[in-house]
Amino acid sequence: MSRITQKLESLGIVLPEAPKPVASYIPAKLVGNLLFISGQIPFQGGELICMGSVPGDCSPEKATDAARICAINALAAAHQALDGDLDRIQEVVRLGVFVASEADFTGQPGIANGASELMTELFGAAGQHVRAAVGSIALPLGASVEVEMILQVRG
Amino acid sequence: MSRITQKLESLGIVLPEAPKPVASYIPAKLVGNLLFISGQIPFQGGELICMGSVPGDCSPEKATDAARICAINALAAAHQALDGDLDRIQEVVRLGVFVASEADFTGQPGIANGASELMTELFGAAGQHVRAAVGSIALPLGASVEVEMILQVRG
Amino acid sequence: MSRITQKLESLGIVLPEAPKPVASYIPAKLVGNLLFISGQIPFQGGELICMGSVPGDCSPEKATDAARICAINALAAAHQALDGDLDRIQEVVRLGVFVASEADFTGQPGIANGASELMTELFGAAGQHVRAAVGSIALPLGASVEVEMILQVRG
Numbered sequence: 001m002s003r004i005t006q007k008l009e010s011l012g013i014v015l016p017e018a019p020k021p022v023a024s025y026i027p028a029k030l031v032g033n034l035l036f037i038s039g040q041i042p043f044q045g046g047e048l049i050c051m052g053s054v055p056g057d058c059s060p061e062k063a064t065d066a067a068r069i070c071a072i073n074a075l076a077a078a079h080q081a082l083d084g085d086l087d088r089i090q091e092v093v094r095l096g097v098f099v100a101s102e103a104d105f106t107g108q109p110g111i112a113n114g115a116s117e118l119m120t121e122l123f124g125a126a127g128q129h130v131r132a133a134v135g136s137i138a139l140p141l142g143a144s145v146e147v148e149m150i151l152q153v154r155g
Numbered sequence: 156m157s158r159i160t161q162k163l164e165s166l167g168i169v170l171p172e173a174p175k176p177v178a179s180y181i182p183a184k185l186v187g188n189l190l191f192i193s194g195q196i197p198f199q200g201g202e203l204i205c206m207g208s209v210p211g212d213c214s215p216e217k218a219t220d221a222a223r224i225c226a227i228n229a230l231a232a233a234h235q236a237l238d239g240d241l242d243r244i245q246e247v248v249r250l251g252v253f254v255a256s257e258a259d260f261t262g263q264p265g266i267a268n269g270a271s272e273l274m275t276e277l278f279g280a281a282g283q284h285v286r287a288a289v290g291s292i293a294l295p296l297g298a299s300v301e302v303e304m305i306l307q308v309r310g
Numbered sequence: 311m312s313r314i315t316q317k318l319e320s321l322g323i324v325l326p327e328a329p330k331p332v333a334s335y336i337p338a339k340l341v342g343n344l345l346f347i348s349g350q351i352p353f354q355g356g357e358l359i360c361m362g363s364v365p366g367d368c369s370p371e372k373a374t375d376a377a378r379i380c381a382i383n384a385l386a387a388a389h390q391a392l393d394g395d396l397d398r399i400q401e402v403v404r405l406g407v408f409v410a411s412e413a414d415f416t417g418q419p420g421i422a423n424g425a426s427e428l429m430t431e432l433f434g435a436a437g438q439h440v441r442a443a444v445g446s447i448a449l450p451l452g453a454s455v456e457v458e459m460i461l462q463v464r465g
Binding site: 033034091094103104109113116120128129130134135136137150152 | 330334339341
Binding site for chain 2: 406439443460
């Protein structure tokens, strides 16, 4: 079992099937040694765990959990693109995090940490990444959070 | 005539002049084999075909058409950057799609398909890409859609 | 003193300490010859110079200044990542600019020029870049502007 798969297990995380795109695109694309991952929403067991704007419709705590679920779904996409070998991930490069927000909610960084911290839990220093976290008026299917990623992978 | 130019023609698409940036930036920039394209808005014949938020000011159908126009403008930018040879495009890597949205509009993926589907019509499997589609409270000049791209090109 | 450091000085710009991330991420990450910079907000002397939505809470003029401050903070992050040698920056590739906007504000390109123009003042033709500028309902800590960057650097 791969090192990262073991870590996921030790965190009690079961990687789902790679997310089905909700439209005309693919979950991941490898270009040279960069693996681009499509924006993921917090599907868990086929349902969005958190919908609507933060904090009115979805609490910051729940949205932070949702960001972590988005990151797990991104890893599921990477898992499929890398033929099941997550140890090929060399560095986590960038996370783009969109948080469905009410106009006066400014805690997007805290929400995004739900995704960011999973990356460093799993990959250590290699998991440290740059990030843009911003508020969005509305996200696909009513999701509260969307997370996209760029990873660097080994040949 | 290049293969992609022929396909554009068979789809009845006339590539416009490369879009003039509306501010201090350039339409496309090549770094190694990655061609980055600036965010495009749905200018057609010098006018935005769709303005304001979806669905109140601009219907989803119209916004989907607008996303396709944005993608055509992105190809016009690529055409100029690649000295007129769109066959140098090897892979479509990523589309970033921003949809001016009312707070309860969650159909951004459908709108973004207007751009995504043109890519696969033109480039086949090589046109399949990752994507982030999100809602935006307001876009430049009042556009309903903005699309940016990363393409992989041949040396 | 490096060429770019001299130009900064001639513009009266004192590069601050690299911005402290406001959450679980790092200011910059180098992958091959691409340097990714995290989304920066307009901190100056430890305070945000502009908060809330444009134009109600923050005027377009002030927000344009804020975009320039964001770009300076991005350069501070690059300065740290490149061991103090900004002359290693070969090309400015892409700016992502998010402007906290009221629903009817569509002047994001003008605001983003505050960041873009600094890049061309400093780097000339190499500073010309692609850009996506969009409106956002709310940004981290209440900032009016957030700017992220991709730079190409010399080995």
